[in-house]
Amino acid sequence: MPLVLIIDDNPAVVMALEVLLSLHDMQTIHAASPQEGMAQLQSHAVDLVIQDMNFSADTTSGDEGVALFHQIRDAFPDMPVILLTAWTHLDVAVRLIKAGAADYLGKPWDDERLMTTVRNLIELGQAGRSLRQRLARDVQEKQALEQRYDLCDLIWQDAAMARLLQMACQVAVSDVPVLITGPNGAGKEKIAQIVQRNSSVKDGPFVVLNCGAIPAELIEAELFGAEAGSYTGAAKAREGKFEAADGGTLFLDEIGNLPLSGQMKLLRVLETGSFQRLGSNRERRVKVRILSATNADLPAMIRAGQFREDLYYRLNVIPLTVPSLNERPDDILPLAQAFLGAHKQLSQDAVQALQQYPWPGNVRELKNLMQRVQLLCPHAMISRDDLQLPVSGPRSKETEAGPDKASIEAALAQAGGVVAQAAAMLGLSRQSLYRRMERFGIDRH
Structure with missing residues (x-):
């Protein structure tokens, strides 16, 4: 009362x-x-x-x-x-x-x-008291997480990320596969790094394979290695990602882009722990923690016959979902200021613009924007006009599906026009990036 x-x-x-x-x-x-x-x-x-x-x-x-x-x-x-x-x-x-x-x-x-x-x-x-109590509790939980776990210098403030990080760190100590889902640019690889850094194999290698960046005909050699002469251009023997990750963690990014033939071979390794290099009959055994990530709807791909259901259940023992930046609004300003650097500040109208924008390209889009502002704005106080954000409105399917034109142009500039490198930065396959470049009328030269 x-x-x-x-x-x-x-x-x-x-x-x-x-x-x-x-x-x-x-x-x-x-x-x-x-x-x-x-x-x-x-x-x-x-x-x-x-x-x-x-x-x-x-x-x-x-x-x-x-x-x-x-x-x-x-x-x-x-x-x-x-x-x-x-x-x-x-x-x-x-x-x-x-x-x-x-x-x-x-x-x-x-x-x-x-x-x-x-x-x-x-x-x-x-x-107001309830809000202050919740904020105080959030601060205490954040401090406890940061003191107990290695969060890989992740910048975060939102309660949605606190829940994700708590679960990621709890499951890190187990040896079971983890499937990380979420939109492009939301930070799935960072979550994978956090899982690895708090795992029992944290001192082992952390090997990353972007399944969307490897041509289908080379995926087997990338995963399992190849002997000299096993395919055109294979002048000497090479180890694959599984061998490189032995005793550590293998992170399979964009697992939804793995071709069916590669899916079948990957499933066999997960079931038996053994594989053969391309062009070899010798069985090799490894002990590898598997983390995978995708922005694709794998259950829909299973129904369409594009992804193996048995592989899905092997990978999806522990599901982690990274929320979009739009779903964790309290992270927008801390991330923006960190990307902008200590020598520039955001005006009140710039803060309002950042908070109102829906961020279809997620954290990656925000980072690219802040890097552009840092390079192109000579003054210390950044205004709404300096950001040049598009007017917020109903999102089109194309906008929701990936990064905008400005993000792609920034990635290409940072990658020196190398499409494969820009695609990796944006979390896209080369084919997906080429399609978006064509749609936006972007010339990589």
Whole structure:
């Protein structure tokens, strides 16, 4: 039940307020002087204060009430205060409302207006306390995660990421396969790194294979290695990713792009722990922790006959889903400032623009934007105009499907026009990047 403190030296006023508040299921305590009122605030968990403005019979200036209000505001900055007076001075009222008073009412007051104000302020105060408690709890959980686990310098603030990281670190110690899903650019590889760094094989190799960047005819050699002469151009023997990852972790990125022939061979290795190099009959055995990631809908691909169901269940022992940047809005500003660097700051309108934009390209798009701003804007304060973000609106399927034109151009520039490297930066296959370049009219030269 809410507790209201009444500070007034008129017993009739105090009684009238106590009766009114009790009829609305509120408890009251009272004080007859500013000193007694401050003592009550120190010793009780008060939800709201109703205070008089005049405590001396020979003055109507309200100076004592003004002083009391500022005492309360200094000692309890979040305490809602309603001011009551029989002598309404408009200039005093305006000044105190600007200083944070919730309302300024004359005596006799309107019961309905007073109770509406009281209820709204108490509900707002309770919501504020709940929010502060949640934020404090989030900070404590974040600190506990960062102290206990190696989070690979991940920048994060949002509760959605806290839940993901908690689960990722918990499953890291097991030796079972993990399938990381989520949209392009959301940070799936970073989550894979975090799993590896907190695993029992953290001191072993961490080998990455982008399944979408390898031609179908070379995927077997990439995975399992090849003997000299086993295919055109194979001048000498080479080890594959499984051998390179022995005793550590193999991260299969864009697993949805693995061709069916490669899927079948991968499944056999997962089942038996052994494989043969291309062009060899010798069985080789490895112990490898498998992490995989995709932005594809693998169950839909299974239904379409494009992905093996038995492989899916082998890979998807522990599913982790990385939320899009749009689903973790509290991460936008910390990430933006980190990418922008310490020597540039975001103006208020730039902050608002970043928060309103839907980020179809996720963290990668935000990083590319901040890098462009850092390079092209000579001034320290970054405005909305400097960002040159498109106007937010209904998302098209093309926008949701991948990075925008600016992100692609930035990636190509950073990669020196090398499409394969730009595709890897964007989390796309070369074919997907070529299609988007054609759609946006982008020339890699």
